[in-house]
Amino acid sequence: MDRDYETLGISPDxxxxxxxxxxxxxxxxxxPDHGGSRERFLRIKRAYEEITGESPPPTRRSALRSSFPATSADPTFVRDDADPVRTRLSVDGEYLSLSLVSMRQSLELSTIVSSPAVAPDVERPVAFFEATNNSDDALSWAAWTETTFVGTDGFMYQGSSILREQAxxxxxxWWPRKATLEPGRTLRAVVVAADLPAGVDVDRIVYTQRGPAVDGSERATERYLFAxxxxxxxxPFAPDAAGGPR
Structure with a gap:
């Protein structure tokens, strides 16, 4: 155990x-994304786990997610400010800088992804977000579970997990599933709405970001509202680049 404290460079007390x-x-x-050693990074992770008995907040289930390509383990990246996707519909909060890049009221899902699991005639509202973690802690991007689509009928509709297997x-x-956002990293998210009633459009979108857990207390939340x-x-991408029909 003393070696673990030594690895982190802190006192045993x-x-x-x-x-x-x-x-x-x-x-x-x-x-490793900042030029560090993978072996050193893993030693630090193991020492943290041994001392605290908990998974490190910044990595959760995957110690080195960010060292792999977006199409395999980690969909996040360090955004190039010279080529931003941000739009005027952007909100800078304590946790996230969140942009609603675009929103389609009705989009045939097979036009953006080719999969036998997605029927050609399935049409849903689809939102495209860009989220950057502004905080010093890892955050969970909760995708459909924390995205609320407010209809023109005044009712609230949740997101759908219909594209989660197409990650x-x-x-x-661009990514349709939940993800871990480490400090300073960015995610481009595809969020599909649940099936809305006929004649109802999406009026507003609300995304709720939950902060990190602190000593078992209730986590703070931050909400981002878009008209x-x-x-x-x-x-915001060429559909044929995803392998789907154009």
Whole structure:
């Protein structure tokens, strides 16, 4: 156990919060995406787990997700400010910088992804987001479970998991599933709405971001609201690049 404290560079009498702070600092310093050693990164992760008995907040189930291509393990990336996808429908919060890149009221899903699991005649509202983690903690992008589509009928409709099995089939880092957003990293998300009643359009979209758990207390939340009438309605990538029909 003393070796674990030595690995993190802290005293054995350090508090759990001090351990967490030091882990986050070392994560930024030794992460492979920033030129760090993979072996060193894994030693730091194991030491954190041994001391705290919990999975490190920044990596959860995958220690080195960000060292793999977006189509395999990690859909996140470091955004190039010279080529942004951000639009005027952007909200900068404590947790996220979130942009509603575009929103289609009705989109045939087979035009953006080719899969026998998606019937050719299935049409749904689809939102395209770009989210960047502004915080010092890993955040869970909850995709459809935390996205609410407010209809013109005043009712709220949740997102759908209909495209979750098609992860990795979209170009340009676009991703339809849940994901872990480490500090400073960006995700481009495809979120499909549940089937709305005939004659009902989406009026607003609300995404709720939950903060990291702190000592078992209730997590803080931050909500991002977008008026769909102001959104672009284009598809932000070429559908044929995803392997789907055009």
């Amino acid at each position: 350090a508090s759990i919060e001090e351990v967490r702070r030091q882990y986050r600092r070392l994560l930024k310093e030794h992460h 990795g089939q979209f170009p340009g880092h 769909v009438s102001e959104a672009d309605d284009s598809i």
